[in-house]
Amino acid sequence: MSKEYIPVATSNTVYYEPQTKEEFDELMETVKVGDMVYNKWVFNGLWYTVGLNDETDPSSICLFPNIIMDEHLPPLTRWGMARYDYLKSERKFMAAQFGIVGLHKHCLEIEKQAEERKRSMMAAIRKDPENRVTERDKAQSPMDWVQRMNMFQARVHEIIYADLIYA
Numbered sequence: 243m244s245k246e247y248i249p250v251a252t253s254n255t256v257y258y259e260p261q262t263k264e265e266f267d268e269l270m271e272t273v274k275v276g277d278m279v280y281n282k283w284v285f286n287g288l289w290y291t292v293g294l295n296d297e298t299d300p301s302s303i304c305l306f307p308n309i310i311m312d313e314h315l316p317p318l319t320r321w322g323m324a325r326y327d328y329l330k331s332e333r334k335f336m337a338a339q340f341g342i343v344g345l346h347k348h349c350l351e352i353e354k355q356a357e358e359r360k361r362s363m364m365a366a367i368r369k370d371p372e373n374r375v376t377e378r379d380k381a382q383s384p385m386d387w388v389q390r391m392n393m394f395q396a397r398v399h400e401i402i403y404a405d406l407i408y409a
Contacts, residue, residue: 315343315346315347315350316350318346318349318350318353319353320353321352321353321356321357321402321406321407322349322350322352322353323349324403324407325348325349325352325353325406325407326345326346326349328407328408329345329349352406352407355406356402356406356407359398359401359402359405359406360398360399360402363398363401364394364395364398367394367398373390373394375387375390375391375394
């Protein structure tokens with residue numbers, strides 16, 4: 243199991259581990275962007291990389307946590323990214339409660355549920371006699387078939403967004 247560090251320290255990174263709160267406060271006045279600082283007083287004993295909150299403003303120094311991920315998580319796709327963006331922009335408190343790794347795992351779970359729901363709903367639509375979507379229709383009038391399938395897919399996407407992504 244490999245460990246991934248976020249953000250990755252550069253070769254010229256300087257590591258500081260102050261022993262007192264006063265030493266930490268003095269250090270924060272002199273650190274440079276890219277330095278790594280250990281803080282056990284305010285931020286729960288984690289290593290942080292010093293960075294800029296606003297790249298155009300050199301006085302906007304902030305600390306970015308160096309989080310160690312014990313497992314490699316797969317990247318998010320359409321549904322997972324939609325849920326991630328929604329939580330980060332509209333439900334910030336909920337996203338903060340999950341944490342970085344927990345939020346990613348939550349979005350992966352939503353992604354799986356959305357794919358399964360899409361697959362089952364599209365199969366049900368194709369089997370429904372009222373919709374008359376068959377392979378024979380596809381052979382006779384391909385453009386009408388494509389139009390109808392796109393309409394069904396759009397409906398399914400609306401339902402998934404309403405029930406899973408924006409819930």
